[in-house]
Amino acid sequence: MVKNLPDKWIRKAVYDAINDIVVDNETIPCYDSRVTGNPQEKYTILSTQTNGVNKSNKCEYQWESSILVEVIVRERLTSNAGSRLSADNIMNSVKSQTNNLNLDILSNLEIVSQIQSFPNDIVEDTSSDIVYRKLMRIEFLIN
Amino acid sequence: MSNFIKGEDLILYVWDSSIYRPIACLTSNSLSQTQNIIESQTKCNPGLVIKDAGTSSYEISAEGQYIDTTSVGAEVTKASHDYLKTIMGTEITWKMDSGLADTSAYFGTAIVGDLSLDAPAGDDLATFSCTLAGSGVIVTTDPEA
Numbered sequence: 001m002v003k004n005l006p007d008k009w010i011r012k013a014v015y016d017a018i019n020d021i022v023v024d025n026e027t028i029p030c031y032d033s034r035v036t037g038n039p040q041e042k043y044t045i046l047s048t049q050t051n052g053v054n055k056s057n058k059c060e061y062q063w064e065s066s067i068l069v070e071v072i073v074r075e076r077l078t079s080n081a082g083s084r085l086s087a088d089n090i091m092n093s094v095k096s097q098t099n100n101l102n103l104d105i106l107s108n109l110e111i112v113s114q115i116q117s118f119p120n121d122i123v124e125d126t127s128s129d130i131v132y133r134k135l136m137r138i139e140f141l142i143n
Numbered sequence: 144m145s146n147f148i149k150g151e152d153l154i155l156y157v158w159d160s161s162i163y164r165p166i167a168c169l170t171s172n173s174l175s176q177t178q179n180i181i182e183s184q185t186k187c188n189p190g191l192v193i194k195d196a197g198t199s200s201y202e203i204s205a206e207g208q209y210i211d212t213t214s215v216g217a218e219v220t221k222a223s224h225d226y227l228k229t230i231m232g233t234e235i236t237w238k239m240d241s242g243l244a245d246t247s248a249y250f251g252t253a254i255v256g257d258l259s260l261d262a263p264a265g266d267d268l269a270t271f272s273c274t275l276a277g278s279g280v281i282v283t284t285d286p287e288a
Contacts, residue, residue: 055151057168057169057208058151058154059168059208059210059221113266113267113268114266115266141266
């Protein structure tokens with residue numbers, strides 16, 4: 001039997017691990033799916049999630065789940081000629097904080113293993129800003 | 144309509160002197176039976192090959208993910224690599240059950256002849272495989288009952 005959908009528990013675990021982390025003396029907030037109001041210059045987003053049922057063993061079905069975490073750094077073109085250093089440092093901290101996640105005990109779910117991978121960066125130029133978006137996908141095997 | 148039996152429903156157990164422990168966590172298990180055939184040609188039946196049943200044997204193989212069955216809070220009623228290691232070389236009673244109410248399970252005695260543990264690096268799980276060399280016949284009544 002498939003257990004509860006792990007999405008909200010995964011988001012909670014990642015959010016608890018990376019919200020308001022301090023990198024280079026700056027506090028980096030974390031948001032779920034999008035930012036409303038006046039966005040911060042530097043923040044993280046909990047983005048796309050996927051789930052599949054793994055029936056490979058006869059003890060119990062497992063979830064193969066993933067979440068995409070985005071690090072977003074908006075720099076003024078006048079003050080940044082193209083350095084991604086700040087985005088790199090934030091991503092490095094996010095990576096470290098999410099190395100070994102655990103789901104809330106109320107979820108009745110347990111992370112068996114997790115793998116971090118880093119898809120291509122995305123850079124967006126506007127007339128006044130340059131936005132660096134670094135991505136990390138965490139894939140979970142969940143009991 | 145045909146009532147198919149899913150492979151995941153067929154679970155292999157081993158008797159531990161008090162209960163049948165499911166081998167865990169199984170990813171596959173199989174039962175292979177072999178019937179030897181004796182061929183003979185005689186002058187009484189020229190041009191014909193006469194066949195008789197000879198000896199028969201069977202073998203059970205299983206593969207699974209290695210789980211903790213010994214720590215506090217672990218699934219102590221299951222049998223994983225650590226338990227199979229303790230019974231290797233001894234004759235044990237096994238059961239293969241489909242869980243169907245009106246279909247008898249298979250029972251027999253066998254010896255754990257091969258056992259291997261695979262522990263890869265990284266995030267892959269430790270796995271094991273074993274082979275039970277069947278001894279005697281396969282029956283449909285529980286010899287431990």
